[in-house]
Amino acid sequence: MVSDIKQVPESPAGETGKPDEALGAAGPDAEGAGTGSLAPPSTAEPTQPQQVRNLPWLLSRARIWTRRGLILVLRVSRLVTIGVRQIKPGLRFLWRSILRRWRRSMEFRTVLTTLLLAVTSFAIVGAYLSNQIANNLFQERLAQAESESRYNVKQVQDTFDGAQVTDQSSVITLVYDTLTAVEGRGSVIQRRYVFEAAPEQTKPRNRWVESRASDQLTIRVIPPDLRKAVQEGGKQQFWAPTQFPVGNEDRPGIAVGNKVTFNGTVYELYLIYDLNTAQQTLDEIQNVLWAGGAALVLMIGAIAWYVTRNVVSPVSHAAVVSEKLAAGQLQERMVVKGEDEVARLGASFNHMAASLQEQITQLATLSQMQQRFVSDVSHELRTPLTTVRMAAEVLFDARDDFDPMNKRSAELLYYQVERFQSLLSDLLEISRFDAGAAVLDAEPQDIFQVVAHVVEGAAPVAEEYGSEVRLNARQKSIVVEMDSRRIERILRNLLLNALEHGEGKPVHISVAANHDAVAVSVRDHGIGMSQAEAARVFDRFWRADPARARTTGGSGLGLSIAAEDTKLHNGWLQAWGSKGAGSNFRLTLPLRQGGSIVKSPLLLEPADIDFPGATSERHVLVLGTDNTGTALESPSGSGEPAAQDHEQGEKP
Amino acid sequence: MKARILVVDDDEALAEMIGIVLRNDGFEPVFCADGGQALEVFRSSKPDLVLLDLMLPGSDGIEVCRQIRGESDVPIVMLTAKSDTSDVVRGLESGADDYVPKPFKPAELVARVRARLRPGDQKAPETLRIADVTIDVAGHLVTRGGDRISLTPLEFDLLVALARKPWQVFTRELLLEQVWGYRHAADTRLVNVHVQRLRSKIERDPEAPEVVLTVRGVGYKAGS
Numbered sequence: 001m002v003s004d005i006k007q008v009p010e011s012p013a014g015e016t017g018k019p020d021e022a023l024g025a026a027g028p029d030a031e032g033a034g035t036g037s038l039a040p041p042s043t044a045e046p047t048q049p050q051q052v053r054n055l056p057w058l059l060s061r062a063r064i065w066t067r068r069g070l071i072l073v074l075r076v077s078r079l080v081t082i083g084v085r086q087i088k089p090g091l092r093f094l095w096r097s098i099l100r101r102w103r104r105s106m107e108f109r110t111v112l113t114t115l116l117l118a119v120t121s122f123a124i125v126g127a128y129l130s131n132q133i134a135n136n137l138f139q140e141r142l143a144q145a146e147s148e149s150r151y152n153v154k155q156v157q158d159t160f161d162g163a164q165v166t167d168q169s170s171v172i173t174l175v176y177d178t179l180t181a182v183e184g185r186g187s188v189i190q191r192r193y194v195f196e197a198a199p200e201q202t203k204p205r206n207r208w209v210e211s212r213a214s215d216q217l218t219i220r221v222i223p224p225d226l227r228k229a230v231q232e233g234g235k236q237q238f239w240a241p242t243q244f245p246v247g248n249e250d251r252p253g254i255a256v257g258n259k260v261t262f263n264g265t266v267y268e269l270y271l272i273y274d275l276n277t278a279q280q281t282l283d284e285i286q287n288v289l290w291a292g293g294a295a296l297v298l299m300i301g302a303i304a305w306y307v308t309r310n311v312v313s314p315v316s317h318a319a320v321v322s323e324k325l326a327a328g329q330l331q332e333r334m335v336v337k338g339e340d341e342v343a344r345l346g347a348s349f350n351h352m353a354a355s356l357q358e359q360i361t362q363l364a365t366l367s368q369m370q371q372r373f374v375s376d377v378s379h380e381l382r383t384p385l386t387t388v389r390m391a392a393e394v395l396f397d398a399r400d401d402f403d404p405m406n407k408r409s410a411e412l413l414y415y416q417v418e419r420f421q422s423l424l425s426d427l428l429e430i431s432r433f434d435a436g437a438a439v440l441d442a443e444p445q446d447i448f449q450v451v452a453h454v455v456e457g458a459a460p461v462a463e464e465y466g467s468e469v470r471l472n473a474r475q476k477s478i479v480v481e482m483d484s485r486r487i488e489r490i491l492r493n494l495l496l497n498a499l500e501h502g503e504g505k506p507v508h509i510s511v512a513a514n515h516d517a518v519a520v521s522v523r524d525h526g527i528g529m530s531q532a533e534a535a536r537v538f539d540r541f542w543r544a545d546p547a548r549a550r551t552t553g554g555s556g557l558g559l560s561i562a563a564e565d566t567k568l569h570n571g572w573l574q575a576w577g578s579k580g581a582g583s584n585f586r587l588t589l590p591l592r593q594g595g596s597i598v599k600s601p602l603l604l605e606p607a608d609i610d611f612p613g614a615t616s617e618r619h620v621l622v623l624g625t626d627n628t629g630t631a632l633e634s635p636s637g638s639g640e641p642a643a644q645d646h647e648q649g650e651k652p
Numbered sequence: 653m654k655a656r657i658l659v660v661d662d663d664e665a666l667a668e669m670i671g672i673v674l675r676n677d678g679f680e681p682v683f684c685a686d687g688g689q690a691l692e693v694f695r696s697s698k699p700d701l702v703l704l705d706l707m708l709p710g711s712d713g714i715e716v717c718r719q720i721r722g723e724s725d726v727p728i729v730m731l732t733a734k735s736d737t738s739d740v741v742r743g744l745e746s747g748a749d750d751y752v753p754k755p756f757k758p759a760e761l762v763a764r765v766r767a768r769l770r771p772g773d774q775k776a777p778e779t780l781r782i783a784d785v786t787i788d789v790a791g792h793l794v795t796r797g798g799d800r801i802s803l804t805p806l807e808f809d810l811l812v813a814l815a816r817k818p819w820q821v822f823t824r825e826l827l828l829e830q831v832w833g834y835r836h837a838a839d840t841r842l843v844n845v846h847v848q849r850l851r852s853k854i855e856r857d858p859e860a861p862e863v864v865l866t867v868r869g870v871g872y873k874a875g876s
Binding site: 387391449477 | 663707754758761823868
């Protein structure tokens with residue numbers, strides 16, 4: 001095979017040791033004796049001579065261009081990184097907002113799912129349909145091509161067989177005219193042809209025609225497999241799909257191959273049929289299919305949106321209404337239209353709301369009635385009690401004028417009326433808590449004022465029991481937002497309790513604060529209490545020792561009221577006790593109302609006691625703000641004095 | 653001379669008992685069982701002090717209190733069975749000087765009566781100033797810019813107590829002791845309500861007081 005590859009001369013500078021031959025077979029115009037076969041195939045690139053001559057210049061140019069390219073690449077990559085970095089938050093935000101909508105909106109989710117499913121099914125159906133149509137179109141065209149080919153080949157063969165020509169020009173004319181006739185009459189080419197002498201046959205003298213083809217075509221458009229089949233086959237007709245150039249584009253087509261004989265030479269005759277019109281038809285059908293599919297998908301999405309909206313909007317309406325109900329707007333109702341399921345939902349929702357409203361109103365009325373009742377009883381009972389009390393006191397003051405029996409009666413009357421009165425007022429107080437009528441009247445005040453007041457008020461009692469009351473505190477003033485009347489009542493109760501059970505030993509009051517809470521603990525060193533007793537100390541009418549119950553005054557409601565008062569402040573009231581080692585009550589209050597307590601500034605379990613044995617009973621009762629029940633806490637050993645403001649808090 | 657005390661109470665037994673106690677301690681009680689007639693009895697008997705039950709048939713105790721306060725500065729002590737904050741505050745706001753919650757001890761009642769009847773009239777001539785308010789202690793006269801301000805005796809005593817020691821911060825307990833004459837725990841709401849009432853009379857803007865200042869967490873003091 002002759003090639004037009006020229007020999008490449010060696011560059012003048014350097015690399016002289018190399019063989020100066022180039023590649024390929026030397027042409028007739030090659031310089032020097034072309035022993036090109038020796039050239040290594042690695043340099044098989046045809047190159048222009050003058051470029052090779054300027055190799056150093058080229059190399060430097062290449063280096064410059066490489067550098068420029070590198071710079072360009074770096075710049076572009078930096079731009080891309082910056083862009084990505086700037087777009088990234090936006091993309092992330094978009095993604096997150098989509099995710100959020102996916103989670104929160106059933107509408108969005110349903111529509112999106114429906115759309116995805118619809119697109120997938122349309123893609124599958126569309127692909128199948130278009131495949132079927134394409135196949136049918138092709139089969140039809142193929143059948144047509146095959147029958148036309150048979151006819152045309154027969155025509156050509158007949159023409160060739162009947163030809164009576166011997167000279168070269170007439171043979172060529174005949175062949176060309178015959179083949180041109182195959183292309184069809186009219187302005188439109190019906191089929192193209194490729195006419196080629198079959199290879200590997202003896203060449204007769206009068207074979208003047210080697211090959212012939214329609215415009216732009218060569219034997220290369222025929223697939224080799226088809227050629228092989230035609231060459232090896234007999235008289236059969238073969239076909240294969242192919243592509244051929246028309247103008248500037250390649251068109252799909254069918255090549256149908258046959259053998260024809262002319263003047264003893266076997267020729268391959270391929271007729272090529274254009275599939276372009278079929279392809280165009282297919283394209284149009286596909287376009288229609290996709291457009292229809294897209295429209296349908298959009299419509300399905302819209303339908304899904306509409307349907308979901310119809311179902312979801314009453315639900316979200318119900319959600320809004322129930323939020324309002326929960327916020328206390330009990331008159332809020334849903335709008336009910338029609339008689340369908342959604343309307344039934346609305347109706348039953350409204351029914352529920354109505355019965356809720358009724359119940360709540362009823363409860364509120366009951367509570368109001370209870371409050372009024374308590375208030376009325378209070379008034380009705382107090383007025384005669386006042387008279388009785390005053391009368392008793394008048395008699396009591398004059399008791400020295402009575403005989404012993406009347407004198408004792410006057411005394412009993414006086415003391416029992418006192419007791420009756422304190423019992424009554426405690427009962428009324430408790431029932432006020434139960435009715436929810438107790439209101440916190442908080443204002444900032446120094447807790448030391450309250451403590452001093454309580455200590456001062458309890459001084460006669462302390463004297464009576466022979467106990468000393470000691471106050472431990474580091475700060476001078478702690479301002480707490482509180483209802484001082486209630487706090488005073490709590491502390492008075494705790495102190496009187498401690499004095500009563502303190503067996504004449506000193507009672508310690510400790511006050512300390514941290515950044516969000518203040519604590520006051522009242523510690524006695526008296527008889528103390530056991531686990532079971534510590535657990536029940538805030539129960540109503542509970543007494544540690546039933547035997548001595550009625551002798552030591554008090555209504556049995558004092559600590560219960562204290563617990564209720566504490567609860568009103570969102571504080572903690574906790575009790576600790578140990579048999580024989582005394583007890584400790586700790587009140588912890590938030591410094592500001594609405595604030596929360598993390599840790600109490602004081603220890604609940606005092607560490608100032610020696611326990612007789614390792615298995616001593618140490619019990620802690622924790623009473624929380626949100627839990628009037630009791631919880632036992634295991635004791636923890638500690639070696640520090642109780643009155644320090646060590647931050648050990650027990651959460652209720 | 654015996655101090656005359658009007659007892660307005662519908663409960664006959666209690667009224668009688670109060671009468672016994674008051675007579676015992678040298679007072680002269682006058683009784684009225686109906687709120688509607690209270691004002692008439694008040695006018696005819698000209699008492700030195702009124703003991704007024706808050707719950708009365710005919711006319712509400714609070715209404716009676718307001719009527720009496722409308723024409724006289726005579727001290728009024730309420731007797732109340734309702735110790736709820738709202739009732740007590742309502743009573744004090746309607747013009748009562750003090751209240752005694754039922755059930756009370758005779759000694760307690762007498763102490764409060766005496767405290768209100770305290771002969772504080774022989775005062776030395778003395779003129780005090782707080783902000784732009786002038787107080788003539790002996791003349792029982794309060795003026796601001798020449799205009800006379802009418803105060804009840806209790807309000808006057810409260811203002812004088814604050815004005816005498818303008819450098820001192822008074823706790824509510826201290827004021828109770830000095831102005832009301834209580835030694836032991838009493839309701840500090842008394843002070844709050846009376847300070848508010850005093851402010852509403854003497855302050856230009858009761859929301860931004862200049863004469864009686866609040867010291868947060870402690871109590872009150874006079875303005876400069």
